[in-house]
Amino acid sequence: MYGFGVLKTLGIAFYHFVLTYVDDVKMGFGKRYTPEHLPERQGVEGRGIYTVRYPKERLPLPERSRNHPFLVYIEETGKLKCTACGICAQACPVQCIWIERAKDPETGKPLSYPAAFHIDQGLCIGCGMCAEFCPFDSIKMDIEYENASYTRPGFVGIEELKKPESYHAKIHPTDYAREMEEKRLKEERKRKAAAAKAAKAKAAAAKKEAAKRPPDKTS
């Protein structure tokens, strides 16, 4: 029958309209909008109103969420983890990283930290390549997205970019745990290597000693 399909369509739209109230009635009006119910409302099972009331409540971001990079510094020493190797600037697809290695003012020898580190925030696309290829885990992706500004975003330097390691540990717990694990393994390897070296040196010394000993005793 002509027209039946339209009624059916309207029925579906009406069903959606009714659904927006079902949960409200079930939970009592207003309770649905508490932070405890946010995951439920946004989850796979969620029905009815789907809105996140953004400035009042925020969607929890997954750990891998990325927006713009930041530089990690160690709080105790205040030093950046960055060694100015420049791999991030090589990997960056839009080439928005400018990096300058520090130099010893007296000898002119390059040092292992950056003298200047600039990112053009207006150019950065947040692809995460710099963080992916950084061999020292010193550049990481921030989850902060509220960056709207009244002026054109441009170069930001080390001062704006650096954030403490505890912040990184807070927003990227899994990644940080992996780093710690790697660090521990590395230290263990180092210790083992050192022990092995010591043992080897000892053995070599013993051998030397043995060699030094006059051989003519037995003969």
Add this chain to the structure above:
Amino acid sequence: MRDVENLPEIPPELQGTVKLTTFDQLFAWARKRSLWPMLFGLACCAFEMIAAAASRYDIARFGMEIMRPSPRQADLLIVSGTVTKKMAPQVVRLYNQMPEPKYVIAMGACAISGGPFKEGYAVVSGVDKLLPVDVYIPGCPPRPEALIHAFLALHARFEHERIRDIKAYQKGVDDGVPIPALGPDLVDWRRFEPLMEAAGEKEAVHG
């Protein structure tokens, strides 16, 4: 048009029934709740703009649900994506057709500076080369929340804005931004202003 701080005090018996405000503030309050964006999608960021308008982020909460495709009914231009040289004349034309007071949000890296495509030959290095931009949102693309944050930033700006500073309410004729043309490359008339005035061709170009 006085400042809020200089308003006379309300007698205690009238508090609750009388509220004093400035005309500027009243105007800003009204404008904050009825900002109509233009349905103008350029590229990838347009999808995040649509997502912001859809049920999850729902900019209808800010009185912005009516996205008007016609520039004459809109007062907020969200430049959501890459402005190419070929598109630049149309972007400026749309902006000129919007009624004052009008605002521009540059959404995403492309609209700010050309973004990942900046180094190429066909992209304008930022929409602010063409239009005055009020709020910039970095990101590629910015999350819908970031777009809403930009709206809030724009709202915050209204509170400090005074009607007499708005260009539309001032004396004089506003020609709008001269519409660029497509020559061997993008021709921005402001670059050739003295030249064009001398030749008397400015009107022809603006029309």
Add this chain to the structure above:
Amino acid sequence: MAETPQEAVQLKGIPQETFQALQERFPEAVQPARYEGALVPAEKIVEVVRFLRDELGYIFLSNLTATDYLDVKGVEPHIDVVYHLFRMQGGYAALHVEIPREIGKAHLPSVTSLFPSAMLQEREVYDMFGVKFDGHPDLRRLLMWEGFDGYPLRKDWKEVYYEGETKPYRSRYPKGGHPIYAEELSPLKDNIRYPEGWSPQAWDYDEADRLLYERMLSAHRDPDKPLKTDEMIINFGPHHPSTHGVFRMAVRLDGETVRHLEPVFGYLHRNHEKIGERNTWIQNIPFTDRLDYINGMTNNWAYIVALEKLLGWEVPERAEYIRVIVGEFSRIVNHMLAAGFFSNELGLYFTGSLYALEEREHILDLFEALSGARMMFNYMRPGGVRYDLPEGWLEKAKALAYERIPRKVEQMAHFLLDNDVVKARTMGVGVLPPDVAIASGITGPVLRASGVAYDIRRAEPYSLYDQLDFDVAVRTHGDAYDRLAIRFDEIWQSLRILRQVLENIPEGPIVAKKPSHRLKVPAGETYGRIEAPKGELGFYLVSLGKFNPYRYHIRSTSLLNLTALSDMTRGLKVADIVTVLGSIDLTMGEVDR
């Protein structure tokens, strides 16, 4: 594929028997090309293509592009025009034509008389390389405007912000100076350059559209029209709410009837290909995300498939499973959005698209938890994927794929397909006959809605698709309604695939070996393609064994699917243009690249 193994090693990019047949038919004219396929002299190309089409069954001219060889060691400077022809099943034949570089001398016969799919692609080659195609009925620039100075993809043409042949640029390591914006490098402090002696007053600014309007006035004129009414030209777009972005159609109308429609491209031309030639191989991955920005995952995948063909890398099984999962989820998102926006364009306002966008948010949540971004995933890597599945991801994906999405899709299918108004607006509108569709290079759901069961997942299985159990959805009428309905059929098939892969995903490594950020790829060329949600998405890559591609060409699905738009809309009413366009489902980022 090849019968004689010792020769098969030398011959790539063309099946052995095809090559032999070509050599028998055109003795001394056809030779093996440098890397892949057969080298054909320019004057013979039409005959060779006709022979391949009519006698060997190569009925798809899938890709046509060119490469400018300049300053390559051991190679005479020339422009190499390449054709990729496909059969319904198995393997492609690549044909190369070498022509001189000099503008004026660079020309060759057009194959548009055999394959309308060459129509837009030859225009693109003309636009980007200045190669003229003799006999092309409408040789205008495709992406840039008429009068633009130069042919951008020629190797000796440099942009204003040009800094170096390859990334990284030296200026990124300033020595005791401040970093500077690219604008500062340009003499005009902007991305603008004018030829020497150019005068803004003397220039004719109407030139940009003159050829278009000439074409509009002359094409498909009917001199014997009974009623001598005036026809008018209106421009649909580039800013129009129903054109999926910045698409422009110039339409010549007689009353309300469309006499001729000419799509105008290039309003979102972002020079992907020129930038892609300077990027390293890995750096191109985030750029592919921005092609068809609804389906970042499948764009990544298509590029990686081509790249892995060049590298010859194996992919661990778990990575293949993850790729199939995200690829099929991406297909669901795309088809739901396509149906939703289609309903929007029909005048159902936003209801349909809002339902689709809600499910998109759910799937994007999955993608964000996996890759870290909502749209620009940058997820696939040569030899695997970037991240492993996070904890609890599979459960959520299963809940979505088994329970929620089927429910919602069914609802939406009722909402749209049973609707009398939708039926009245779409049935019998914009019919695309199967032979026209094949000749026009149309792929994906649009082709299958015309009754051609051609799906690359079946025709030339990649990844896991040869082990998976699914049907190729086909509809037979080829009208807008079938093109809408087939998207729902395909969602059901995607859900069927998801059921199989989500259950059986094995444990194991996710990447064969972590690629370096400066990956060296062996010299060669290849054409890799996958069945993206919109159709065949292919990448043509040429490597000279360096860190960056020498040529990086994207065979865009959406662009080729628009080849027949003009014919599909002829004779319809003006309101039906939007119906036809919406049923094709395009993304401007991919059309214009």
